[in-house]
Amino acid sequence: MYHVVCATTNPSKIQAILQAFDEICGEGSCHIESVAVESGVPEQPFGNVETRTGARCRVINARKLRPAADFWVAIEAGIDEGSTFSWVVIENHSTRGESRSATLPLPAVILEKVKAGEALGPVMSAYTGIDKIGRKEGAIGVFTAGKLTRSSVYHQAVVLALSPFHNEIYR
Template sequence: MHQVVSATTNPAKIQAILRAFAEIFGEGSCHIESVNVESGVPEQPIGSEETRAGARNRVANARQAYPQADFWVAIEAGIDEGSTFSWVVIESAHQRGEARSATLPLPAIILDKVREGEALGPVMSKYTGIDEIGRKEGAIGVFTAGALTRSSVYHQAVILALSPFHNAIYR
């Protein structure tokens, strides 16, 4: 059984990680331990590089906290060019996989608040009345009328980031 450390305690992110690992390695093949670690970037990362750096930093911090694990996984959400997205970073002892999620264009009224220094989750909670929306369906769920959720979009990115770990051509 693989020991997987999720560098987050966010239920939407953990659900995506669990589902992706089960699909790639088989149901029940992984045990996930979640840990809250620092990203080393602002609460609301801006730009692809800052967001990817946050995910990489979280993986490094999770590795430090749980060095005996088989995999460390981080999902960092950010804002870039008027859209929200995330970077997924997965590491094992000898390999790294990274993938960027799909992007969701955000309305100007939301972006203006983010540009003023607020994080997307709290801004969305104010506009929707949904407490802790970032731990639930997220802006993605709201703006796609539930067709997609934060977890479903993260799931795809986790699957993509896992590709180096189960395809021999990467080795």
């Protein structure tokens, strides 16, 4: 059984990671452990580089905290060019996989507040009245009328980031 350390305590991220690992490695083949670690970037990262750096730092910090694990996984959400997106970074002892999620364009009213220094989660909670929306369906769920959720978009990116671990051509 694989020991997979998730560098997050966010339920929507953990759900996506668990689902992807079950699909790729086999259902029940992984033990998922959630840990809270620092990203080394602001609470609301801006730009592709800062967001990917946050995911990479979370993996580094999770590896330091749980060095005996088989996999370390981080998902960092950010804002770039008026849209929200995430980077997924997965490492084992010899390989790294990375993938960027789909992007969701944000309305100007939301972007204004985020650019003024507020994090997207609290802005969306205030806008929708849904407490801790970032730990639930997120802005993606709201603006796609529930057709997509944070977890569903993260899931796809986690599957893509896992590709170097199960495709021999990468090795």
